[in-house]
Structure formats: C-alpha cells, structure tokens
Amino acid sequence: MDGFGSDFSAGGSGGKMDTGTIMEQVKVQIAVANAQELLQRMTDKCFRKCISKPGSSLDNSEQKCIAMCMDRYMDSWNIVSRTYNSRLQRERARM
Amino acid sequence: MDSYDNISASEKAEAADLQRLIATEQQKAQFQAQVHSFTDICWDKCVDSPGSKLDYRTETCLVNCVERFIDTTLTITNRFTQMVQKSGH
Numbered sequence: 626m627d628g629f630g631s632d633f634s635a636g637g638s639g640g641k642m643d644t645g646t647i648m649e650q651v652k653v654q655i656a657v658a659n660a661q662e663l664l665q666r667m668t669d670k671c672f673r674k675c676i677s678k679p680g681s682s683l684d685n686s687e688q689k690c691i692a693m694c695m696d697r698y699m700d701s702w703n704i705v706s707r708t709y710n711s712r713l714q715r716e717r718a719r720m
Numbered sequence: 721m722d723s724y725d726n727i728s729a730s731e732k733a734e735a736a737d738l739q740r741l742i743a744t745e746q747q748k749a750q751f752q753a754q755v756h757s758f759t760d761i762c763w764d765k766c767v768d769s770p771g772s773k774l775d776y777r778t779e780t781c782l783v784n785c786v787e788r789f790i791d792t793t794l795t796i797t798n799r800f801t802q803m804v805q806k807s808g809h
Contacts, residue, residue: 644738651742655749662756670763674770690770697770701763701782704774706755708786713751 667698758786 675690676683683691727735766781767774774782 644734644741647738648741648745651745655745655752658749659752662753666756666760670760671770693772694770697767697774698759698763700774701767701778702755702759704779704782705759705762705786706752708783709751709755709758709790712787712790 663699663702667695670698671695758789761789762786 671691671694674694675687762782762785765785766778
C-alpha cells in the first residue's frame with residue numbers, strides 16, 4: 626500500500642486529494658485498461674478470422690469481415706458478461 | 721506534516737471509505753477480466769464465421785460454454801482438493 630498512496634500524492638500539487646477525485650481517476654484507469662484488453666483480444670480474433678492470406682492491402686471483403694467480426698465479438702462479450710453475472714448471483718444465493 | 725498516529729477520526733473514516741470504494745472497483749475490474757478470458761475461449765468454440773447477427777445457436781453455445789467452463793473449474797478444484805487432502809494424511 627506504500628507505493629499506492631505516494632503515487633497519488635505525487636500527482637497532486639503536494640496537497641491531499643479528496644476521495645471523489647481519486648475514485649474518478651481509479652474508474653478512468655480501469656475503463657481504459659478494459660478497453661485496451663477488449664481491443665487487443667478483438668484484433669487478435671478478427672485478424673485470425675478475416676485475414677487468411679495477408680495481401681498488399683486490406684481488400685474490401687476483408688474490411689467488411691473485420692467490421693462484422695468486431696460487432697459479433699462485442700455481442701459475444703455482452704452475452705458472456707450477462708451469463709457470468711447471473712451465474713455469480715445463483716452461486717451466491719446457494720451459499 | 722501530520723505524523724501517522726495523530727490522524728483525525730474524520731481522516732480515518734475517509735481512508736476507510738476510500739478503501740471500500742476501491743475494493744468495489746477492483747471487484748468490477750476482476751469481473752471484466754474474467755469476461756475477457758471467457759469470451760476468448762468461447763469465441764473459438766462457438767463462432768465459425770461472423771455473420772450480420774449472432775444466430776440463436778451461437779448464443780446458446782456461448783451461454784453453455786461459460787456455464788460448463790465454470791462447472792469444469794469447480795469440478796477440478798474439488799477433485800484436486802480431495803487429492804491433496806488424501807495425500808496429506
């Protein structure tokens with residue numbers, strides 16, 4: 626916990642940050658990390674699905690495939706999220 | 721600067737409050753990380769060629785995939801625990 630506190634105070638002007646400001650930063654950092662994770666995994670999956678033989682440029686059908694793949698990946702993410710969430714709730718109710 | 725042992729009660733309450741809020745956000749982040757991992761695994765199992773819409777079969781496959789992955793985790797954890805307990809005695 627030592628480095629944690631000093632990281633935040635180093636960012637301010639020497640003064641203390643209020644709880645709201647710190648939480649705002651924490652939430653933004655988590656959201657950015659989440660978006661990066663999604664982007665990285667989605668790129669990996671859609672590259673595999675859509676570009677079988679990399680040519681001199683992304684052709685029209687590849688671009689269409691990428692767009693479709695992105696949308697379906699995000700749909701899948703949401704389905705998985707809902708399923709996992711309801712499973713967690715069921716498990717908690719069982720305890 | 722204040723020394724550590726004369727922090728006021730209100731500051732202590734604020735610190736406890738912050739710790740609780742951060743723990744909640746940490747839990748949410750952990751949930752999201754788990755969803756990324758499940759999506760990765762189940763996408764490979766369930767989605768062949770992404771169409772203009774996820775069809776019903778794919779949706780069912782994704783749901784089953786997540787549920788069975790969790791079942792597998794629980795089964796393996798239980799069995800492994802038993803193995804360790806048996807060999808420990």
